[in-house]
Amino acid sequence: KEFVALSTRDRIRAIRDLAMSFEEKKHIRWVLTDKQLKLISFLVRVILRCGYSIRSARQTLELWQGIMKEIGGKFGTSVLSYFLFLKWLLMFNIFSFLINFGFITIPLLVYDPSPNIPPNVSFRGLEILTGAGYFNYTVMYYGGYSNETLIGLVDYNMQLAYFFTIAVYMVLCGIALIFSMASSFKENYVLADTVSNSAWQLLCSWDFSITNERAVRQRKNNLRVQLKVNKTCVTNPLLSVKTKSGEREAETLLVPFVVSLMNLVVPLFYSLFNKFEHYSSLGRQIYALVVRNVLLKMSILAVLCYYWMNVVAEKFSCWESMVGQALYRLVIVDFLFLMLGSFFGEFLSNVIGTRLLPRLGVPEFDVARNVLELIYAQTLAWIGIYFSPLLPAIQILKFFILFYLKKVSLTQNCQPPRRTGRAAQMQTIFIALLFFPFFVGALSIVAYTAWRLTPSEQCGPFRGLNNTFSVVGVWIDDLQEIPASQWVVWIYQNVIRSEIFYFLITLIIIVIIYIFWQVTQGRKQLIGQLRQQIVNVSVLHP
Amino acid sequence: MGNKQTIFTAQQLDAYQDCTYFTRKEILRLFDRYRDLAPQLVPLDYTNHPDVKLPYELIGSMPELKDNPFRQRIAEVFSEDGEGNMTLDDFLDMFSVLSEMAPRDLKASYAFKIYDFNNDDFICKSDLEKTLNRLTRNELTEDEVRMVCEKVIDEADLDNDGRLSLEDFQHMIVRAPDFLSTFHIRI
Numbered sequence: 001k002e003f004v005a006l007s008t009r010d011r012i013r014a015i016r017d018l019a020m021s022f023e024e025k026k027h028i029r030w031v032l033t034d035k036q037l038k039l040i041s042f043l044v045r046v047i048l049r050c051g052y053s054i055r056s057a058r059q060t061l062e063l064w065q066g067i068m069k070e071i072g073g074k075f076g077t078s079v080l081s082y083f084l085f086l087k088w089l090l091m092f093n094i095f096s097f098l099i100n101f102g103f104i105t106i107p108l109l110v111y112d113p114s115p116n117i118p119p120n121v122s123f124r125g126l127e128i129l130t131g132a133g134y135f136n137y138t139v140m141y142y143g144g145y146s147n148e149t150l151i152g153l154v155d156y157n158m159q160l161a162y163f164f165t166i167a168v169y170m171v172l173c174g175i176a177l178i179f180s181m182a183s184s185f186k187e188n189y190v191l192a193d194t195v196s197n198s199a200w201q202l203l204c205s206w207d208f209s210i211t212n213e214r215a216v217r218q219r220k221n222n223l224r225v226q227l228k229v230n231k232t233c234v235t236n237p238l239l240s241v242k243t244k245s246g247e248r249e250a251e252t253l254l255v256p257f258v259v260s261l262m263n264l265v266v267p268l269f270y271s272l273f274n275k276f277e278h279y280s281s282l283g284r285q286i287y288a289l290v291v292r293n294v295l296l297k298m299s300i301l302a303v304l305c306y307y308w309m310n311v312v313a314e315k316f317s318c319w320e321s322m323v324g325q326a327l328y329r330l331v332i333v334d335f336l337f338l339m340l341g342s343f344f345g346e347f348l349s350n351v352i353g354t355r356l357l358p359r360l361g362v363p364e365f366d367v368a369r370n371v372l373e374l375i376y377a378q379t380l381a382w383i384g385i386y387f388s389p390l391l392p393a394i395q396i397l398k399f400f401i402l403f404y405l406k407k408v409s410l411t412q413n414c415q416p417p418r419r420t421g422r423a424a425q426m427q428t429i430f431i432a433l434l435f436f437p438f439f440v441g442a443l444s445i446v447a448y449t450a451w452r453l454t455p456s457e458q459c460g461p462f463r464g465l466n467n468t469f470s471v472v473g474v475w476i477d478d479l480q481e482i483p484a485s486q487w488v489v490w491i492y493q494n495v496i497r498s499e500i501f502y503f504l505i506t507l508i509i510i511v512i513i514y515i516f517w518q519v520t521q522g523r524k525q526l527i528g529q530l531r532q533q534i535v536n537v538s539v540l541h542p
Numbered sequence: 543m544g545n546k547q548t549i550f551t552a553q554q555l556d557a558y559q560d561c562t563y564f565t566r567k568e569i570l571r572l573f574d575r576y577r578d579l580a581p582q583l584v585p586l587d588y589t590n591h592p593d594v595k596l597p598y599e600l601i602g603s604m605p606e607l608k609d610n611p612f613r614q615r616i617a618e619v620f621s622e623d624g625e626g627n628m629t630l631d632d633f634l635d636m637f638s639v640l641s642e643m644a645p646r647d648l649k650a651s652y653a654f655k656i657y658d659f660n661n662d663d664f665i666c667k668s669d670l671e672k673t674l675n676r677l678t679r680n681e682l683t684e685d686e687v688r689m690v691c692e693k694v695i696d697e698a699d700l701d702n703d704g705r706l707s708l709e710d711f712q713h714m715i716v717r718a719p720d721f722l723s724t725f726h727i728r729i
Binding site for chain 2 (some may be wrong): 012013059
């Protein structure tokens with residue numbers, strides 16, 4: 001009956017969603033297509049075939065499909081979510097690299113292909129680790145970019161290009177994160193209900209995708225235990241002792257080394273505490289671990305940023321490149337430590353668990369810790385984009401190698417998780433964490449740099465200006481000469497620079513939020529009433 | 543397009559693509575998996591619609607299904623004869639519904655059918671007990687089984703008739719966001 005309203009193509013597509021046997025579906029399809037005029041069904045057929053071949057092509061381009069299937073089959077959906085998250089972050093970096101390279105680096109390389117390197121500097125192998133030396137004078141860092149308008153086929157204003165490319169990328173990232181977080185939140189938190197615990201466990205928790213026999217047995221055991229255990233909770237939250245990274249040595253690799261060492265060792269202590277503490281549910285345990293790790297990483301990053309903004313910016317001449325190098329070193333050393341972490345976390349645990357202390361058993365893949373490491377790595381890249389536009393390329397390589405490394409480590413060393421967690425809700429929490437505080441923090445650092453700090457005099461695209469934002473002011477002044485673009489000037493002066501506009505917008509948004517909130521409250525009441533009606537109706541008509 | 547295969551006619555492939563969530567390549571790959579189960583029974587030429595059914599024992603021995611405690615119910619629900627013997631159409635239909643592209647409502651209605659052991663369109667207490675026993679390897683005591691089943695019915699039964707209808711089940715599925723990813727077999 002609903003078919004009458006849809007077009008033929010939609011009708012055919014809707015066949016798949018029917019819960020009928022294949023024969024019935026084919027019959028409906030025959031009814032829909034063969035009874036139409038031959039011309040219409042030919043066109044519909046062509047359009048459908050185009051859609052199918054596009055879908056086919058997109059599938060061949062999909063990265064790592066086979067590996068994802070294998071991991072999902074052996075270890076379940078929660079471990080798979082780590083690898084999906086890694087792939088998603090990789091897409092951010094690929095996009096960032098493409099637009100940075102395309103809009104900032106390529107025009108410069110086309111205009112001036114030979115970098116102006118001082119004569120006594122040559123490429124030694126050490127640059128790959130430290131990022132200084134030869135790399136300092138290339139387009140890798142902020143300092144390698146000129147502030148001129150490049151005269152070529154078109155007049156290309158490097159200052160505006162640099163500023164707007166990075167600004168647009170951050171805004172797009174923010175929008176993507178907000179959308180992703182909102183849709184994930186809607187599906188996994190608002191609609192989900194924590195009340196129906198037992199029913200959920202029973203009917204929906206069986207992971208049909210697991211094909212490993214031992215995993216299946218473990219899942220069954222776990223379900224049995226969970227249904228038997230009554231909830232006595234002994235929460236013993238141990239306060240974590242945070243040590244600050246205060247080393248400010250001249251040895252450039254020492255700082256990243258210490259930072260990464262802390263990032264590696266302290267979470268292991270947290271995991272150790274976990275074994276001694278008792279939590280009422282798996283969810284609480286993971287929350288505690290996540291909160292501790294997040295606080296640790298944020299405090300490390302805060303200290304480092306404070307140092308860069310306040311000390312490095314005053315002391316050095318081409319300070320943006322120095323900060324870019326520091327970030328480069330952090331990224332590289334973090335990668336080395338991630339590899340070490342795999343070794344200690346998974347390989348050694350496996351050896352200890354199987355040979356030395358069989359009581360501990362084979363380790364499980366710690367999804368929470370690994371996801372947080374990914375979020376931290378991505379935050380470094382986001383902070384670094386302003387200071388080193390080609391840093392995403394390093395990040396892409398890093399994530400690529402990390403994927404294969406983690407996959408091998410997982411299959412060799414770990415066993416499937418014994419306790420079924422709420423993977424979808426954890427996914428929401430991780431995306432929310434990625435956005436706030438980490439992305440917002442990175443964005444704030446970059447915004448603060450662009451707004452408050454004076455760009456260095458000798459190098460980079462913003463030399464000679466008071467702050468980076470004044471690029472836009474200069475551009476607007478130039479635009480005032482041209483009569484055709486007066487509207488841009490008007491928008492800048494009356495919308496972006498006026499306080500009244502922001503005040504009004506904030507007021508309007510608050511009112512809209514209030515209205516939506518009231519609508520939600522009303523709907524909740526309606527749901528309660530409808531539920532009561534269902535019960536009443538069934539009592540009257542048993 | 544590459545019409546190099548001779549197993550199906552173009553119309554048959556179109557029909558499969560319209561009625562399942564698979565692409566052309568996946569359909570051919572699934573045909574290969576189907577044929578691998580019994581190469582002597584399954585012909586290489588399906589253009590004249592041969593009537594071939596693979597017995598349940600072969601289906602249940604597939605690596606994707608052999609460890610699943612519900613494999614027999616899954617095969618019964620998707621097979622034409624209700625016994626678990628599957629034609630190629632049933633086979634494709636089954637993996638299409640269990641793939642990641644199938645929508646939640648479709649999966650929910652099939653999950654309901656799978657858990658409904660006595661095929662009476664309701665999940666009653668005995669169905670729940672059988673489900674629980676399959677999930678926990680028959681190792682809970684009778685009292686525990688009964689208690690859990692009562693709790694499930696209390697929580698999920700909206701119209702208070704002592705058993706779960708499809709609407710009750712779907713209402714509960716909406717509140718279980720993991721369902722889409724767990725009710726999923728990759729092939």
